Amino acid sequence: MKLDSAEEKPRDAPSPPAEGSPPTLEQAFSKILHGLSRQESGQSNTRNAILEDLSVLIEAAECDTLFEGGGSGEALRGMPEILGQVAKALEKFAAPPKEKVDGGDGHSEVPEKAKEVGVLFLKLLGKVETAKSSPDCSAWKTGLHHLAGPMYVFAITHRLKQPWTSPGSQRVAGEVLSLLLRVTECSSVAGFLCGENEDDRGRFAMVLGLLKPHLNKESWKNNPAIKHIFSWTLQQVTQPWLNQHLEKILPPSLLISDDYQTENKILGVQCLHHIVINVPAADLVQYNRAQVLYHALFNHLYMPEHHLIQAVLLCLLDLFPVLEKALHWKGDAARATTHCHEVLQLILTHMEPEHRLLLRRTYASNLPAFVKKLGILTVRHLKKLERVILGYLEVYDGPEEETRLKILETLKLVMQYTWPRISCRVVVLLKALLKLICDVARDTSLTTEATKSALLQEATDCLILLDHCSQGRVKVLLAKIVLSCEDSTVVSCIRQVQQGSADAPCHVT
DSSP states (O other): OOOOOOOOOOOTTSSSSSTOOOOHHHHHHHHHHHHHHTTTTTTTHHHHHHHHHHOOOOHOOOHHTTTOOOSSOOOOOOOOHHHHHHHHHHHHHHHHOOTTSSOOOTTTTHHHHHHHHHHHHHHHHHHHHHTOTTTTTTTTTHHHHHHHHHHHHHHHHSSSTTOOOOOHHHHHHHHHHHHHHHTTEEEEHHHHHHHTTTTOOOOOOHHHHHHHHGSSSSTTSSSSSHHHHHHHHTTOOOTTGGGGGHHHHHHHHHHHHHSSHHHHHHHHHHHHHHHHHHSSOOOOOOOGGHHHHHHHHHHHHTSSSSSHHHHHHHHHHHHHHHHHHHHHTTTTTGTTHHHHHHHHHHHHHHHTTTHHHHHHHHHHHHHHHHHHHGGGGGGGGGHHHHHHHHHHTTSSOOOTOHHHHHHHHHHOOOOOHHHGTTGGGGGHHHHHHHHHHHHTTTSSOOOOOHHHHHHHHHHHHHHHHHHHTTTTTHHHHHHHHHHHOOOOOHHHHHHHHHHHHSSSOOOOO
């Protein structure tokens, strides 16, 4: 086997002798490790020779010698630590390379490498499983402790469909993860990371330690899988385990969200959102972390990417209560909704001139949540809200009519919360709602009957609320229209308004 450029060894040199003495076994694995570190990007035939010899070495080693502790002389580290280093080298060997600037991804060889490494990991885990059932080998726990982290990183790197994976490499990585969970006696990945009993502290800190060198500003893009491993792993850990790792998970999440690529921004925002909902408010408020999160998220609202806007708004809605608690603790309760006002003002400013349907749909879908959050304080934004509602009700939004349905929901909430200010807007809102009902009644497009029915019902409900807010003015105005209208659908909606107004109390709360 060729371990380096300076010396040639027979192919059977690394194999352990018949008696499998610990120092000799450690030396053989050390040579394998040296060969892996030098041949990460070397020739394929040399690489294959190293992996083949490692496979033979693992198969030939006895469990009691494979996991035995440190020996004497030069072999002081012990087999468990050496196995851990070999596992790290194998994981690094199978990792996808940095994306090339010239357009090539350099991922063509990765699936084959991953399959070869995965088979070796399965053999090592098989040895651990055998050692567990042997009363003469009690050192397997130490060996598993060193192997678990690199094997987990490998499995998460290759188990899902990515540019650097193939069905074969995904299958092997899935087998590695399943066997790893079985050997560690964990029922799930969350249990593997957090621990499933009081004596098991979990391995989340260990995994973060392996990822940390690759999650700084200079190196996080050298391995395109790192961001996915970090994001997926982070989202498996929930409260109460997450807050103790806050200092380790917050900086990488902010780093990824601050990237120029939209997909990375979204991934980073999803990590931040998971942190917000799984870390106690007291920990987020400490050291002004919540404000840092808010400003990082707020800046993304200027990006015209609907997927990013959706992720940011959902995160902000969960962050507002944290920011409000911070202000309450400072004795500044009067400003408790300042951040929500600021975000809603920017959203409405962007909504007015927006013509892209996907962005309009994204903004509209989140508008009801902001109105609910502000309640009666929505009155501060009533002028802009009125312009946005009137403008969006006029525009067809496709067969599902998601935008107009959400705008009607928003209008109902606005009237419920700010009803004393609605009476002066009755005529304008009545015209817009009647026009919408007429347009839907005459619609011959691909809109389904269920969607049309939902639109008509929502618009009718808005008219009933509008009548309540105006002490019956809408009912009076509609009385003349129903006499001259020939469209049965429109007449049916007006009849519902008249009946609904008669049955319901004439006030809004």
